[in-house]
Amino acid sequence: MTVPKALGHLRVLDLSRVLAGPWCSQNLADLGADVIKVERPGSGDDTRAWGPPYAQDADGNDTTEAAYYLAANRGKRSVTIDIASAEGQALLRELVPHCDVVLENYKVGQLKRYGLDYDALRAIKPDLVYCSVTGFGQDGPYAHRAGYDFLIQGMGGLMSVTGERDDLPGGGPQKAGVALTDLMTGMYATIAILAALTHRDRSGEGQYIDMALLDVQVAMLANMGSNYLNSGKPPRRWGNAHPNIVPYQTFACADGYIIVATGNDGQYQKFVEAGGRADLALHPRYATNPLRVQHREELVPLLAEMVLQHPRDFWITTLEAVGVPCGPINNLDDVYSNPQVLARGIVTEVPHPTAGKVKLVRNPMRLSASPADNAVAPPLLGQHTDDIVRGLLGRSDDEIAALRAKGVL
Secondary structure, three states: OOOOOOOOOOEEEEEOOOOHHHHHHHHHHHOOOEEEEEEOOOOOOHHHHOOOOEEEOOOOOEEEEEHHHHOOOOOOEEEEOOOOOHHHHHHHHHHHHHOOEEEEOOOOOHHHHOOOOHHHHHOOOOOOEEEEEEOOOOOOOOOOOOOOHHHHHHHOOHHHOOOEOOOOOOEOOOOOOOOHHHHHHHHHHHHHHHHHHHHHHHHOOOEEEEEEHHHHHHHOOOHHHHHHHHHOOOOOOOOOOOOOOOOEEEEEEOOEEEEEEOOOHHHHHHHHHHOOOHHHOOOOOOOOHHHHHHOHHHHHHHHHHHHOOOOHHHHHHHHHHOOOOEEOOOOHHHHHHOHHHHHHOOEEEEEEOOOEEEEEEOOOOOOOOOOOOOOOOOOOOOOOHHHHHHHOOOOOHHHHHHHHHOOOO
């Protein structure tokens, strides 16, 4: 029986590169959309060269596919078109009537020079959903600046609350270990596109989506932003501690580290009782979370001394038994050998044209009736050019050869 694809009725013309846009279009591809990834002839998406590491063939030799590129381009079809050439632009305009969505992350105004902006393309297809991803959005004093994840993490406030406290060793601002703002922008863009498609299906009306990394970063400050807006006090870095909950942080054990996340007073009481410090459970200065936050500086050293008396496995076993949230700090060896990760089948191995097989992390969205498709490897550069130009645009083999000879394809 053929498994239905949630977005199998949709086609996306993907003009985006690097991470935020491709992360969005990979979501759409996983959910069944036909995503046509448009790349520069000869070089393609910048991330194809962002290695090592690269995918390796059966003999252990590097292929041309960087692991970075593989992370964000599963399930797409690659077509090489020179977007800067008049003939390439004409081909893209011909593709638009066959597509439901255009996704792009060019600088503000750049695609207008090519006749590929929203106004030009909706004249071809009035119900088109067109999503632009930029650093700062389509208006405002920073609109024409280039935006990069690292810069936006700093400008958008994330680094002001990430990193060890300034008064402790190693204190100072830190970026997240992955390009978090790019990834979250890709996720928000996915949601916005699906919302716009729902609106289109109800009204027949397409629309323009303006996604900005800075907007996303400010929005995803979440409780930190709300704390500031409601107190007027900028939050500071707390390292692995929490500004509003104590204890909710890392502790050194006798043989490593553990995370303890007590979300309420009952969990705190069970935590200290498990460590042989029942005297701290109902102590008048520590009995409630507001009191623990107030007296953090005196309480945390007492808890740190308590935790240091036992090894990590003791704490995990003991705290899990009494319902106190806790866990280890795993490296990726630990992550990918974790029994829960293995049981959930998060890692998938798919056929690849040059590597034979590549390992990928499957989409975490679990749909019971129309599951995400994780079985198609990221495409080689231009792998589907002939199929798309011949199949959708009706060009003959001779015409395709002529376009390739001119560098258009």
